[in-house]
Amino acid sequence: MNEDEIHEALKKIRVEDVLLQTAATLIDLAARRMGLTEDDGPKQLDQAKLAIDGIRALQPLMTDEQQAAVREPLSQLQMTYAREAKGGADPPEPAAETEEKPDHDAERAKARSKIWTPPGT
Numbered sequence: 776m777n778e779d780e781i782h783e784a785l786k787k788i789r790v791e792d793v794l795l796q797t798a799a800t801l802i803d804l805a806a807r808r809m810g811l812t813e814d815d816g817p818k819q820l821d822q823a824k825l826a827i828d829g830i831r832a833l834q835p836l837m838t839d840e841q842q843a844a845v846r847e848p849l850s851q852l853q854m855t856y857a858r859e860a861k862g863g864a865d866p867p868e869p870a871a872e873t874e875e876k877p878d879h880d881a882e883r884a885k886a887r888s889k890i891w892t893p894p895g896t
Contacts, residue, residue: 795841798833801826802845805852809859820859827852 776784805826806812808819830849834842 791838791841794833794837795844798830798837798841798845801830801833802848802852805830805856809852809855811855818859820856823852823856823859827856 805823807815808823808826810818827849830845830852834845834849837845
């Protein structure tokens with residue numbers, strides 16, 4: 776892309792769209808920093824908190840529709856962060872001898888399936 780094409784593209788971009796895309800990127804980063812996706816390395820809760828705070832700061836600047844789209848994934852991230860910040864998931868009840876042990880891989884797959892992505896991406 777040359778400079779003229781960049782200027783033309785910038786004329787078409789709406790700030791509202793950039794706000795939503797930025798929030799979507801922060802949602803993805805927060806999820807990754809809390810280990811909700813595969814192969815993201817060690818958890819970085821300080822980075823997750825910063826991303827969550829960034830999303831919350833952007834919300835008042837978004838349209839009502841955009842705020843509604845971000846509300847559920849942000850809520851999920853905040854709940855996950857709170858759980859992780861206090862030391863991870865609550866310890867499970869002692870299992871009876873006949874009960875199966877929980878399938879942690881299945882739980883992680885379920886959590887990954889809930890990560891929100893904006894429409895059209």
